[in-house]
Every structure is written in structure tokens, then in C-alpha cells.
Amino acid sequence: QVQLVESGGGLVQAGGSLRLSCAASGRTFSSYAMGWFRQALGKEREFVATISRSGAYTNYADSVKGRFTISRDNAKNTVYLQMNSLNADDTALYYCAARNGPWAVRTTDFGSWGQGTQVTVSS
Secondary structure, three states: OOOEEEEOOEEEEOOOOEEEEEEEOOOOHHHOEEEEEEEOOOOOOEEEEEEOOOOOOEEEOOOOOOOEEEEEEOOOOEEEEEEOOOOHHHOEEEEEEEEOOOOOOOHHHOOEEOOOEEEEEEO
């Protein structure tokens, strides 16, 4: 298992940007596909973005496509989520997740999770 710690959340005005980071422990980070998920108050956790082990492939939820960008730096054991043009619907607790295998989009496909970082967008 890999240990994950998210950072970079905060309060931002609508239309603003934030960059989330997720630092992973261990020496096999490049063996893990990574994902970002979010959970708004009273709602189920939902898929946001995923990236393959090499970083060559990415996939996004329709609601964030064109606004969010997932990337990774395997030398730094870190995955990022650049979020632009934020709106109130993006307010949620954002989780980083790791999967020891190919990229995926379901929460049940990921075995390791961080504690989450809160993103709040004021309108």
C-alpha cells in the first residue's frame, strides 16, 4: 500500500484557480495509476480525473473536462490537479487515490486513499 497526503485546498472565488497536490510514500509510485475524486456535502464520492502510471493517458469527468488538468511527477512521487474556472459546484472534499495497476475511474478500483483536502468556491 502507498500512503497519500493531499494539500493545496482552500477558499477561492468563482472563476479562480487552485492546484492540489498529492504526495505519495514508497519507492514504487510509478507502479500506481492515480486518481482524484471529490465528495460534496450530502452526496456520494465521485470521479474527477485519473492518470496512467506513466502519465501518458488521462481521463476526466465531463463536469471538469477542459477546466481541470491532472498530471504527475514520478521523480517526486506526486500527482497534481490543476483546477481553473472554478464554480460553486466544485465545492467538495477532494481525495487522492492510488491503484496498483492500470488507470481506472471507479472508487472501488482504488485501494489507497488520502484524507482529503477541502475546496470551497464562493460565488
